[in-house]
Amino acid sequence: MRAVDSNGQYSKIDKNTILTGTINAKTDIRIDGTLDGDLITTGKVIIGKDAQVKGKLFCENADIEGVFNGELTVSGILNLKKGSNVEGKVHIQKLIVESGATFNANCSMHSEQDGVKKLNNINEEKKAKKVANIL
Numbered sequence: 001m002r003a004v005d006s007n008g009q010y011s012k013i014d015k016n017t018i019l020t021g022t023i024n025a026k027t028d029i030r031i032d033g034t035l036d037g038d039l040i041t042t043g044k045v046i047i048g049k050d051a052q053v054k055g056k057l058f059c060e061n062a063d064i065e066g067v068f069n070g071e072l073t074v075s076g077i078l079n080l081k082k083g084s085n086v087e088g089k090v091h092i093q094k095l096i097v098e099s100g101a102t103f104n105a106n107c108s109m110h111s112e113q114d115g116v117k118k119l120n121n122i123n124e125e126k127k128a129k130k131v132a133n134i135l
Contacts (some may be wrong), residue, residue, distance in 0.1 A: 010043070015050055029059075031066075049083060064101075072105075 010028035013019055017033035028043035031051045038056040039045065045059040051066035061076040064084040072078070073091045080086060082100035090105040097103055 013051075015048075047084075049081075 013031045013033045015032040020036045022038045025041040030046040032048035034052045036054050040058045044061040047064045047066045049065040053068045056071045058073045063079045065081040067085045069087045071089045077094045078092045079096045080101040082098045085102040087104045090107045
């Protein structure tokens with residue numbers, strides 16, 4: 001995994017964890033539990049085989065083994081592993097689908113520059129909201 005240099009460390013949502021809300025990160029994240037909400041990161045997201053994610057996900061790259069339902073924006077590569085199940089709306093640059101994966105989504109593909117631009121715009125909007133909340 002690669003994002004901000006974090007010495008090989010990444011954030012993890014454990015198998016027995018249920019999280020509701022919004023996560024903003026600059027590191028890679030592995031989800032093995034349940035997330036109901038939004039996840040925004042400039043790193044890679046791994047959704048483990050027992051994970052359930054519902055909401056919006058914005059990231060650089062993603063590997064999915066579990067279940068995702070919602071809106072997924074990946075500026076780089078989306079890799080769907082055997083046994084994964086993805087439903088909703090997907091915006092990606094590159095797609096890899098292994099045999100045995102389920103992909104029932106409205107999918108649009110973009111160039112590398114457009115994906116990076118979209119991720120940067122999301123980060124700028126997030127910063128603007130913080131400033132507005134402070135004021």
